[in-house]
Amino acid sequence: MDFELMVGVTPLLLKAAWVTVDISARAISLGFVVACVLVFMRSIKFIPLQWFARGYISVIRGTPYFVQLLLVFYGGPALGIRLDPFTCGVLVGAFNIGAYMSEAIRGALESVDSGQNEASRSIGFGRFQTLTYVVLPQAAGLMIRSVGVLGIVLVKNSSLVSIISVVELTYQAQRLIGSTYKPFEIFALTAVMYICIVYAVMGIVELAYRRATRYTTLVKRVQ
Amino acid sequence: MEFDFSPVITYAPTLLKGMGVTFLIALVVAIFSIVGGLLVAVISIFTNKVVSWPLRFFIWLFMTTPLLLQLYFLYFGLGEWILIPALMVGVLGLGFHYMAYNADIFIATIRSVSSGQYEASRSLGFGHLRTIYYIIVPQAFIRSVPQIGNNLILMVKDTSVLSAIGVAELVYASQYAISVSFRPFEFFIVIAVIYYILNLFMEYGQSRFERMTADRR
Numbered sequence: 001m002d003f004e005l006m007v008g009v010t011p012l013l014l015k016a017a018w019v020t021v022d023i024s025a026r027a028i029s030l031g032f033v034v035a036c037v038l039v040f041m042r043s044i045k046f047i048p049l050q051w052f053a054r055g056y057i058s059v060i061r062g063t064p065y066f067v068q069l070l071l072v073f074y075g076g077p078a079l080g081i082r083l084d085p086f087t088c089g090v091l092v093g094a095f096n097i098g099a100y101m102s103e104a105i106r107g108a109l110e111s112v113d114s115g116q117n118e119a120s121r122s123i124g125f126g127r128f129q130t131l132t133y134v135v136l137p138q139a140a141g142l143m144i145r146s147v148g149v150l151g152i153v154l155v156k157n158s159s160l161v162s163i164i165s166v167v168e169l170t171y172q173a174q175r176l177i178g179s180t181y182k183p184f185e186i187f188a189l190t191a192v193m194y195i196c197i198v199y200a201v202m203g204i205v206e207l208a209y210r211r212a213t214r215y216t217t218l219v220k221r222v223q
Numbered sequence: 224m225e226f227d228f229s230p231v232i233t234y235a236p237t238l239l240k241g242m243g244v245t246f247l248i249a250l251v252v253a254i255f256s257i258v259g260g261l262l263v264a265v266i267s268i269f270t271n272k273v274v275s276w277p278l279r280f281f282i283w284l285f286m287t288t289p290l291l292l293q294l295y296f297l298y299f300g301l302g303e304w305i306l307i308p309a310l311m312v313g314v315l316g317l318g319f320h321y322m323a324y325n326a327d328i329f330i331a332t333i334r335s336v337s338s339g340q341y342e343a344s345r346s347l348g349f350g351h352l353r354t355i356y357y358i359i360v361p362q363a364f365i366r367s368v369p370q371i372g373n374n375l376i377l378m379v380k381d382t383s384v385l386s387a388i389g390v391a392e393l394v395y396a397s398q399y400a401i402s403v404s405f406r407p408f409e410f411f412i413v414i415a416v417i418y419y420i421l422n423l424f425m426e427y428g429q430s431r432f433e434r435m436t437a438d439r440r
Contacts, residue, residue, distance in 0.1 A: 059419060063422070064380040064383040066386075071411035071412060074411065075407045160291055170289065191292065195288065
């Protein structure tokens with residue numbers, strides 16, 4: 001092990017790690033918005049929109065993320081879509097993970113007993129109020145956990161963005177190996193950085209989970 | 224903006240060859256990752272800490288780092304000492320990655336088999352290994368069918384990543400065809416459709432198999 005080299009390349013790798021964090025954070029937030037829109041589309045009683053959402057989710061989940069990335073980046077110009085690599089990575093990541101997240105959100109919402117919905121409607125809450133005051137607080141715990149897992153999947157998938165030449169962690173690692181010929185040291189460092197990012201996401205998810213379920217777990221403890 | 228799908232037809236043999244490699248990789252990796260995952264799970268549960276901790280560590284390591292990084296490590300990192308062909312590295316890398324995911328599932332399902340099963344089997348005269356082989360593992364395996372099926376579907380999609388280290392599978396074949404014909408959109412949309420159809424078949428197979436085994440779970 002060449003520790004001197006490891007210390008030397010750390011600043012470069014940290015800079016690249018920040019790009020990974022940046023791209024993942026943007027893609028996760030945008031992906032959540034996409035997911036909410038998809039869930040909304042599937043819940044309203046307008047059949048073409050439902051079909052669109054279903055078809056979209058099926059196609060996105062049925063094709064590899066890697067192929068989607070290549071299709072948009074290299075095939076996009078044929079449709080007049082020219083994106084720089086970073087934007088392309090964020091957008092494809094968001095629209096990909098959004099499809100998975102919408103299924104996770106829908107699953108969490110459906111896990112709440114339908115009697116809750118009916119009871120809330122019958123005591124005079126509107127549809128939106130029922131969602132925000134009755135269903136969401138009960139679904140939040142499961143929703144945060146399953147969306148969080150997908151966030152971790154996205155962080156790991158963000159390594160594929162190196163193929164379209166975004167200088168993120170994997171790209172930088174590969175480039176440094178090319179110039180130093182010390183693959184083991186650089187891979188060890190890169191792996192540690194990925195593990196740190198993944199654990200940071202896990203920590204945030206756990207904090208959000210505890211905050212979202214602080215009342216429901218209290219009820220369970222009293223019972 | 225006009226589309227010309229005629230190069231796709233010209234290079235159909237190249238794509239078909241790539242598809243064959245993708246199928247082959249998927250098949251080998253599926254067998255390797257399921258058998259290996261089961262072995263790793265059984266060994267890490269039923270042995271002492273000296274054996275099980277390194278195994279757990281490798282499961283954890285493969286689950287927390289990206290597949291592409293693992294492939295690069297195997298291809299460029301180990302390439303320092305031994306030269307392994309890209310196809311072999313691809314199969315091994317993808318195999319180890321999904322072996323870790325499958326082992327994680329098998330560990331959970333083996334633990335979910337009631338300990339009464341073990342005790343009953345031992346009291347009927349089965350030995351320790353026979354109990355594991357005939358009683359515990361079959362029950363755990365049937366229980367993990369849905370999740371292993373999900374992993375297999377994810378794995379087939381991830382075979383596309385192997386093109387990054389130069390395995391001549393479907394994406395790589397199309398990239399070659401694109402470099403000659405300069406028609407990226409047409410080729411990528413066609414292979415997306417191929418993957419989608421493959422995925423539909425796999426989802427159908429998964430739900431059939433799940434229903435078949437549902438009453439034994």
